[in-house]
Amino acid sequence: MTLLGRSLFAFALLLIGSPASFAADVKAGDLVISQPWSRATPGGAKTGAGYLTIANKGTAPDRLVAVSGEVAGRIEVHEMAVNNGVMTMRPLENGLTIEPGKTVALAPGGYHLMMMDLKSPLKQGDKLPMTLEFEKAGKVAVTIEVQAVGAKGPGGESGGSMMKQHDHSGMKM
Numbered sequence: 001m002t003l004l005g006r007s008l009f010a011f012a013l014l015l016i017g018s019p020a021s022f023a024a025d026v027k028a029g030d031l032v033i034s035q036p037w038s039r040a041t042p043g044g045a046k047t048g049a050g051y052l053t054i055a056n057k058g059t060a061p062d063r064l065v066a067v068s069g070e071v072a073g074r075i076e077v078h079e080m081a082v083n084n085g086v087m088t089m090r091p092l093e094n095g096l097t098i099e100p101g102k103t104v105a106l107a108p109g110g111y112h113l114m115m116m117d118l119k120s121p122l123k124q125g126d127k128l129p130m131t132l133e134f135e136k137a138g139k140v141a142v143t144i145e146v147q148a149v150g151a152k153g154p155g156g157e158s159g160g161s162m163m164k165q166h167d168h169s170g171m172k173m
Helices: 001-016 162-165
Strands: 026-027 031-039 046-054 062-068 071-084 085-092 096-098 103-106 112-118 127-134 138-147
Touching: 026 062, 026 138, 031 127, 046 096, 046 138, 071 138, 127 162
Parallel strands: 031 138
Antiparallel strands: 026 031, 031 046, 046 103, 046 112, 062 096, 062 127, 071 085, 071 112, 127 138
16 A cells, blocks of 8 residues: 555544544524534533534624523523632623624633523433524524533543533532
């Protein structure tokens, strides 16, 4: 087998064994929503968090104003930040603005979808249907894929201790 043949074969094996999520992007108006995921929660947890990326390909801003889904009693868009060494989390009362030409990542340690009053624990492999509501793009259906408890991203890689510090899936609200 030639070097090129071996390289292509190795690349094909890498793709087959890759844990990356191949979920299709969701397009709504000028927005592209990609990589929706969550972490599994321990039994008895009443909260969980969802993450995704929103790109605005248009020339005007849009705003994520509401989120709904059967998985939880309520779902809010939250911001997590560290101020003077203290981690704080708060809902974004006016929603999350996505400026034109920009991409906003909802990720551990920052913006996220806060699922409160979970109806059951989130289990790895679950697919959670949700509806995101945007000021201009309207209602958009997405499916959040649940990864392992310590996952760092939508591919399901295990998280290190730094990521676990930001995992608040077991918090009581």
